[in-house]
Amino acid sequence: MxxxxxxxxxxxxxxxxxxxxxxxxxxxxxxxxxxxxxxxSGEFYFWIPERPEVQMNARLGNLASVNNIDITKLKKDFGLKGYIDPRLTLQQLAERQGIDAGELEEYLRPFIQYNGIFVVLSNGFLKSLWGTIVVAGSSVAIGGFLGIMTGTALAGFRRPWHLFVYNSYLLNMIVPPMMVILPQYFIVTQFLGLQDSYFAIVLLHIKGGALSTMVFTTYIAAIPKSLRESVAMDGGKHYHYFWYILLPLMGTPFAIFASIMMPLFWNDLLLGLLFLSPEKYTLPAFVATLGGAYGRNFEAVFSGVLMSLIPILVVYFIFQKLFIRSAMAGAVKG
Amino acid sequence: MKSIPILIVGGLLASVMASLPALGQQPVELTFVVTEGEYSAQFRGILDLYEEENPNVTINLSSVNEDTEAAFEARIAAGGAPYIRDLVYPDADNYKTYVNLLERDDIENFGALSYDGAGAFEGVTGIDGVQPALNVRTNPFRSFIYYADEMEKAGLDPKSIQNLDDFMQFLADLKVYVDGNPDIEYVIDAGWLPGAWGRFNPEVWSVGLGATKQEIRDLYTGKIRWDDVDKNPMTKYFRTLKEFYDKGYMPERWWTRNWEQEFEASFISRRSILTFHGPWLFDKVQAVDADAQLDGFFWPPNRDGKIWGPEVTSDYGSVLYAQRQDDPEFAEAVKLFNWWNSPATVKLRSEAIGFVPAMDLSSVGGADLTNDQYVKVIKPVLDGQVYGGAKFDYSLCGRCAAERMRISGTPRPLQDNQMAEIYADYLEGRTTLEDTLAILQKRWERAYQAG
CATH class of the missing domain: 1.20.5 (Single alpha-helices involved in coiled-coils or other helix-helix interfaces)
Structure with a gap:
């Protein structure tokens, strides 16, 4: 047995x-x-393939086009002045500019050998990461807080118009975002003056959040009324109830909301491309720009995707317990 | 004493005059978008020269690609256009987005073009008095590309091909070599890209197989029916493609192979040693293997002794956005636009990325093109050293000639992903040549308004 x-x-x-x-x-x-x-990238590898070597007879222009070598940065790092002819080979560049060929080779080696990681890092990954953290973090925090406030008001549908408001929020779920993208862009940039601002994206993420309204309204409706009544009996105001009773109970629904919306906000490509200038791109927009008209640096694209996944994985591991609790919400101990 | 007020007024005037250049030096930020993101570093290097000459100007360079194009267009639709974009394809549907360069008197360089730049847009679309883009480059040449060292190992000399019979024999010999060499998989490598197999290859290959560009224009403009097997100048193209496929020259189900990750990658890694491509494959191969001995050749000349040459139209030109015309900085944008298209800058641009200029650059000593496609493939034709001195036919392509008849918003007859299925059905024997041409006739009728 x-x-x-x-x-x-x-x-x-x-x-x-x-x-x-x-x-x-x-x-x-x-x-x-x-x-x-x-x-x-046409080959299939089970392990990291052999790293390519720097070829000093490679043309600078070809390396710039295919490996995204930044000629402006190279000029700056070697203190070079004037126009650098991209037709030159690396050897010719070293000779004409009086650079030590070995030093140039060493400088370029990491870019050639770990091209993806270096291209991503040297083209503004950290700035994009910061932008994404600001946008996704603010969207989840503010969206969640607004969702709790909305849920508090609508829970139980005590007034006839509560249902109307609730349904109007849910309507957001069936309106394809692409249909309203132009009016939104116009309102946010022309009327609110939020062109090239992270707040523009946060604003669009948090407006009329259907999911947050649904999650928080349902959850708050299940909280016994006696809690609110006991606060009132003790002379507490509504905000006391909200602040000291309700908010501490919101961990689980917030985790549900965050675990669903955070990846969506994190991976939002369209709004980043639409509202931000390339210097402020969020991670998905940043990764999308790594392609050209005739080719794409796949090593950089995959590196960008990998590196943009790492922070959100870290967030998941930090809040793992909360997410598991949210997954267990509603489970009944037998 | 009387001179004191004069001195004061004079002093004031002098100070006002002194402040004028300072006003002209107000910091200006200009947004400049390029379509060829892979050449951003080269373009940045050239634009840095402009910033050095004009310290008050900052050029914000960015690129747009296939993935970001929709968002870019949406942004323009909502009023967020940049000042300048390099490499656009203006057509009857989108030309109003751009400044009509003919309406302004401050646009320079039309006179230096080696073609009728001012009339190019009208020549294609039939829209009178409009020129939305200034194109300074000959459109890309497309040719067969091969590894010369591998061909030598195979005992083959593609440069000895003189006519179509030689070419067919060369392919047959290469097939024998490929079959005996386990490292090489394909005789002619290929993958799917609607632009390649819908826009360029059918026309270029048809001319290579004997048709004239005039016949292809007649086909596209409705003078020859697509389903007229005897007269259609592309009949031989479709027959030859099937012959190549049936003989195993091309990869199995090549229309399902991803262009970059399968087709180009297999050529770059030498799983094939011959393909048909534009100039970019040279750059890609040589970035990986600087010692690669790449060479190429064009299809043999047609019955008129002409080799297909790319037409020069507004396509690939640079534009100013109409939305920006009322901005105070627009004059600075025009100045940059003129500089970008001036002979001195075009020389740098063509040398940096290897295009053949469609501009007279003699005033700046001409362009010194050193890229392999130009030196080994294009220049020998220009110098009359190939195919008995055959010349390029740069006249309008068939698709271009029919643009004025196109029904707005419809796909062109050959250029969309649905063509992959049409090729598949034909090459795998599910449809006949007659069926295929009948389908194309229907697609033509859907795309164009005859007359």
Whole structure:
């Protein structure tokens, strides 16, 4: 009997392990792809392929086009003045500019060998990361807070118009965002003057949040009325109830809201491209610009995707317990 | 004493005059968008020269690609246009977005163009008195590209091809070599891109197989029916493509192969040694392998002794956005636009990225193009050293000639992803040549308004 039970447990563990493995495989290959040179991207690798070497007879222009070598930065780092002819090979560049060829080779080696990571880092990844944290973080925090306030007002649908307001929020879910993108752009930039501002995106993320309204209204409606009444009996005001009773209970619905909306806000490509200038692009917009008309630096794209995933994974691990609690919400102990 | 007021007024005037240049030096930020993001570093290097000459001007350079184009267009629609964009394809649907360069008297450089730049847009669309873009480049040349060292190993000399029979024999010999060499998979490498197999290859290959550009224009403009198997100048193209496919020259189901990640990557990694492509593949191969000995050749000349040459139209030109015309900085944008298209800058641009200028650059010593596509493939034709001195036919392409008949918003007859299915059905034998041409006739009727 015991043996049978152990076998059953082992089988379940094996199935779960297999499921876990196939879920993680894409991440594994994302890591491999982040270190696979673009022009080998047609090959399939199980491990990071051999790193290419710097070729001193390669033309600077070709390296700029294919490996995104930043000629302006190179000029600055080597203190070069004037126009740098992209037709020059690296060797010719060193000779004409009086640079030590070995030094130039060393300088370029990381860009060639770990092209994706270096292109992403040297083209404003950290700035984009900061922009994304500001946008996604503010959107979740403000959106969640507004959702709680809305939910508090609408919970239980005590007035006939509450249902109307609730439904109007839900209407947001069926209006395709692309249909309203131009009027929104016009209002936000022309009337509110929020061109090239992170706040423009936050504003659009938090306006009329259907999901937050639904989650918080439902959750708050389930909170016993007696709690509110006891606050009133003790002479407390509504904001006392809101601040000291309601908010501390909102961890679980907030985690539900955050775990659904955070990845959406984090990965929002369209609004970033539309409202921000390239210097302020959020991560998805930043990664999208790594392509050209005739080619795309896939190593950089995969590196950008990998590196933009890391922060959100960190957030998930930090708030893991909260997210698990949200997943367990409603579960009844038997 | 009388001179004191005069001195004061004089002093005031002098100070006002002194302040005028300072007003002219107000900091200006100009947004400049490029379509060829891969050349951003080269363009930045050139634009840096302008900033050095004009310290009050900051040029915010950014690029737009396939993924970001929709958002860029939405932004323009809502009033967020940049000042300048390089490399656009103006057509009857979108030309009003751009400044009509003919209406302004401060646009320079039309006189230096080696073609009728002012009439180019009208020549294609039939829209009178409009020129939305200034194009300074000959559109990209497309040719066969090969690894010369690999061909030598194969005992083949593509440069010895003189006519179509030689070319067919060359492919047959290459097939024998490929079959005996496990490292090489394809005779002619290929992948799917609607622009390549819908816009360029059918026309270029048809001319290579004997048709004239005039016949292709007649086909597109409705003088020849697509379903007229005997007269359609593309009949031979479709037959030859099937012959190549049936003989195993091309990858199996090549229309399903991703252009960059499968097709280009397989050529770059030498799983094939011959393909048909534009200039960019040279750059890509040589960035990976600076020692790669790439060479190329055009299809043999047609019956008129002409090689397909790219037409020069408004396509690939740079534009100023109409939305910005009332901005106080617009005069600075025009100044930059003129500089960008001036012979001295065009020389730098063409040398930096390797395009053949459509402009007389003799005033600046001409362009010194050193890229392999130009030196090894294009220049020998220009110098009359190939195919008995055959010349390029730069006249309008068929698709261009029919633009004035196009029904707004419809896909062109060959240029969309649905063509992949049409190729698939034909090449895999599910449809006949007659069926295929009948489908194309219907697609033509949907796209164009005859007469």
């Amino acid at each position: 015991e043996r049978k039970k152990r076998l059953k447990n082992l089988s379940i563990a094996a199935i779960l392990a297999f499921y876990c493995a196939i879920s993680l495989v894409p991440f594994y290959f994302l890591v491999i792809r982040s270190f696979t040179p673009t022009l080998k």
